[in-house]
Amino acid sequence: MPGENLSREEARERGRLLTVDGYDVALDVRSAVAGGADAATFRSRTTIRFRCAEPGATSFADLLAPSVGAVTLNGRALDPAEVFDGTRIALADLAAENTLVVDAQCAYSRTGEGLHRFVDPEDGEVYLYTQYEPADSRRVFANFEQPDLKAPFTFEVTAPEGWLVLSNGAQEGPAEAGRHRFATTQPISTYITAVVAGPYHYVTDTYRRAFDGGTSPSSAAESGGGSELEIPLGALCRKGLARHFDADDIFTVTKQGLDFFHDHFDFPYPFGKYDQAFVPEYNLGAMENPGCVTFREEFIFRGKVTEASYERRANVILHEMAHMWFGDLVTMHWWDDLWLKESYADFMGSFAQVGATRFTDGWITFANRRKSWAYRADQLPSTHPITADIRDLEDAKLNFDGITYAKGASVLKQLVAYVGQDAFLEGARRYFKRHAYGNTRLADLLAVLEETSGRDLAAWSRAWLETAGVNSLTPQVTYDAQDRITELSILQEASPEQPELRPHRVAVGLYRRLDADSALVRYARAEVDVAGPRTAVPELAGVERPELVLVNDEDLTYCKTRFDEGSLATLRARLGDLTDPLARALCWAAVWGLTRDGLMPARDFLALVRQFAGAETVVGVLQSVLGQAEAALEHYVAPEYRERAARELAEGALRELRLAEPGSGHQLSWARHFAAVATTAADLQLLQGLLNGTAKIDGLAVDQELRWAFLVPLATHGVADEAAIGAELARDDTASGKRHQVRCLAARPAAEVKAAAWADVVESDALSNALVEATLSGFAQPSQRELLAPYTPRYFTVIERIWRERSIEIGMSVVRGLFPSWQVDRATLDAADAWLAERPEAAPALRRLVLEKRDDLGRALRAQACDEAAGPRP
Incomplete structure (x- = not known):
């Protein structure tokens, strides 16, 4: 639609002209229930007070709505047919001070963008929530949709009586006739405003913290020489999930995070209350709306999950909490500097997780899983610098990627090693105090970090933030006749497309067995600054020959780790003998990188998985490695060897499933992996037996979620028909069950099934976002290549x-x-x-x-x- 894709130049000009003083937004969502199953629109009335630097100038407001009933500018009624084109409201002859009032009918969403409406198939209840980033608040109310036009917001929501309604600010008094009014927010950007409404299950708690000086919290009660911050906490989910809702664990992590960030940021949480809503059919992991954070409800676990799932949830909770400072309190001017919030939140999520919670393996998971996402994105033709060139909103939408998040976090991790943790955190504290409730660019952050570290970061920024691509670091080692190192050098390479060689602070670890039957342990280490194509490490000269040289030990930098021939031979024979879990995770990630780059045959990677994954102690790393094995089988094994490779992988998975500790997370991981790679009649028969109870594996509880995991391959290979899938839905007639059913139906190996699934997502727009995803997941089965x-x-x-x-x-x-x-x-x-x-x-x-x-x-x-x-x- 013309005008929908706002450009950077348009935003810059509007930002130059306008200053927004405040919004009053009134939404009437009673139609969500009163409108019946086909409820389509709700009333949205917005009043915007703003100033114009050049009286007489022309600008525009943003709105995506089916219809506009009235537009008033400075008391003058404008004809909606003349000023509204479906995406923008033209504003001509602006005064120095202006008031715009827009009364519109806005559309409920089924795509997770704007105000999403969900009807629970289990009980017919209706649930609403908003999701805006980067620019979908204009689907709910008229506004100036760009991050640098921050303003205070006052929301009023009229909803069906008895509903819980939340927004960014606290509710002011009890609702009257379904009308809920909320406290005016601090100045925030449009994309982080929020409304959640419906018959949600709501649990509360309170966080309290005393301050002995420093920055006084705005909501604190003064007490003698110090002050106390009290933050009301809330957690909510659909009623149908209430029996699975472990709110106590969520509040524990929340309080640990608030303690950690208050300790390190010296700037009290600035947005009053802290609600966390777990909502259905959510497109993202979570969204950092201040005071009203939203999460995908899959973080409420309906069945047994591994500790890695709880770790992941804690990481996301802390990531979003870090955004309260990095992103909400201080916001980027435009989406070019999206990294200013996302890279920091990604880093701080793991930093806080390791420093404040029981999940002390956070950096191990980051090294193996999160950075793999970054390495993949950074080798695509669409790779971009961390500080990206974002021309418009479509560009912005696609840049929520592994570079902006995980590569940025990796680079910050290296920056901490470069300038020191104290200087890094002091820079953050100055950044918050200097730019609170404002907008920043890259230069603003570098300025405070240079102040606190005493280093000139311009060259570092050019190398790491303003160029794209990933370097490879390879050890080159020579030995004397006594098997001692004569020279160890690190060779740095870049791709022809992205030729930048960067400075790296790395730790080089040397590993060997202390005797023939012992594990591989590190016996020597050196830290060095790598620069240019070749860097010597003189500290390691004279050291006895290692079996393994790990050039990015401790994961200090962002690089593709390569090995010399001797080290690679050691990994092929003894990868599982590495005792240090981080070193082991780095080696798993490195051999996966070799496989993806076509430097290690995929069947060799699968052989490593079959031989050594059973010894992996960190369940998050195990799950990551097993997922990579499934991808290698589907995409990287040569076709003539795929059938045998699948059989061998399934045999290994079943062996480890039977050997794993009964009831453990490792056993559950192997069960899911076995289901994912099962292809033979015997394997499928075992899955069917586990479903119907005729087969058992000691300690393996086949709960509802695992039943669906087993049913997918049975449907894919034609063992489970429509009736069997329908019977499973009857056991689990819930929103989750419906998504699983749709996936299984689309996975069946029949031409008419594929035609129907294709039509559902290509020719029709009737499915919700969640059911589109489920259909796509079922449709695209690599084992059905001829059919597709x-x-x-x-x-x-x-x-x-x-x-x-x-x-x-x-x-x-x-x-x-x-x-x-x-x-x-x-x-x-x-x-x-x-x-x-x-x-x-x-x-x-x-x-x-x-x-x-x-x-x-x-x-x-x-x-x-x-x-x-x-x-x-x-």
Whole structure:
């Protein structure tokens, strides 16, 4: 729609002209229930008070709404038909001080963008919540939708009586006739305003903290020479999930996080209350709306999960909490500097997790899982500097990626090693005090860090924040006749496309066995600053020959870790003998990187998994490695070897499943992995037996979530038919059950099934975002390559229409989910190349998505060629 995609230049000009003094937003959502099953719209009335630096100038407000009933500017009624084009409200002849009133009918969302409406199939209850980032608050109320036009907000929501209604501010007094009024917020950006409404299950607690000086909390009660901060805490979910809701654990992590950030930031939490809402059909992991944080409800666990799932939830809670300071209190001017909040929150989430909670393996998980996301994104043709060039909102939507989050966090982790933790945290404290409730750019952050560290960070910023790509670090070692190191050097390489060589602070660890039967332990270490293509490490000269050289030990820098031949041979034989869990996680991540880069045959990686994954003690690393094994089997093993590789992987998984400690998280991880790789009749029969109770594995409780995990492969291979899937839904007639059912139905191996699933997501927009995702997940089964082959050419004929007609969230899901990744061959690669060559004027964001998926396909072809060249295995 013209005008929907706001450009950076338009935002910059509007930001130059306007200063926003406040919003009053009144929403009437009684139609969510009164409108019945087909409720479509709600009333939105917004009053905006703002100033204009150039009286007489023209600007615009943003609004995506089906209809506008009235627009008034400075008491003058404007004709909506003349000033509203479906996306913007034209504002001409502005005064120095202005009041804009817009009365509109806005649409409920089924895509997770704007005000999402969900009807619980279990009990028919209706639930609402908002999700805006980067620019969907304009789907709910008229505004100036850009992050640098911050203002105080006052919300009033009229809802069905008896509903719980929350917003950023605390509710002022009891609701009257369903009308809830909320306290005016501090100045915040439009994209972090929020409303949650419905018959939610709500649990409360309180956080209290005394301060002995420093910054006085605005909401504190003064007490003698110090003060006390009291923060009301709330946690909520759908009523249907209340029996699974472990709010006590959520509050424990919340309080630990608030303690940690208050200790380190010296700036009390600035937004009053702290509600955390777990909501259905959520597109993201969570969103940092101040005072009203939203999370995907999958963080409420309906069945047994591993400790890694609790660790992940804690990390997300702390990530969002860090945003209260990095992002909400101090916000980037434009989406170019999205990293100013996301990189910091990603780093601080792990930093706080390790420093404040029971999840002390946080940096291990970060090294193995989070950084893998970054390395993948940084090797795509769409890679970009951490400080990105964001031309418009479509660009912004696609830059919530592994570079902005995990690479940025990795770079900050290295910065801490470079300037010191004390200087780093003092820089953060000055940043908050200096820019509270304002907007910043890269230069503002560098300024405070230079002040506190005494270092000139301009060169560091150019190398790490303003260039793209990832370097490889490889050890080169020579020995004398006594098997002692004569020289150890680190070779740094970059890709031809991104040739920047960077400064790295690294620890080099040397590992060996102390005797023939012992584990691999570190016996020597040196820390060095790597610069240029070759850096010597003289501290290690004269040390006895190691079996393994680990060039990024302790994970201080962001790089692809490579090995010399001797070290790689050691890992092939003894990876599981590494006693240090972080070193082991780094080695797992490194061999996965070799596999993805076509430098290690995929079957060799699978052999490492079969041989050593059973000894992995950190369950989060185990789950990550098993997921990588599944990806290697699907995409990187040469086709002629895939059937045998799948059989061997399943045999190994079943062996470890039976050997694992009964009832443990490791056993559950192996059970899910076995289901994911099961293909033979015997394996599928065992899964069916575990479902119907005729087979048992000691300690394995087959709860409802695990039942669905077993049913997916049974459906995919034609063992479970529509009746069996329907019977499972009858056991679990819930929102989660419905999503699982839709996935299983779409996974069945029949042409008519695939045609129906394709039509559901391509030809119709009736499905919600969650059911679109479930359909896509079921449709694209790599084991059904021949069945899916006709959809390869069809994909390239429909994606432009989908991008044009659907919301960006649904468009992204469908374009990614239907790309023919199942067809790893030259013809598919040529089809993608032809589409890109023939459509240079297609939307840049759409082209980026296709280009990224095309790159994944090319990588898979190279990996398969590597695997094929390795020849048959005994």
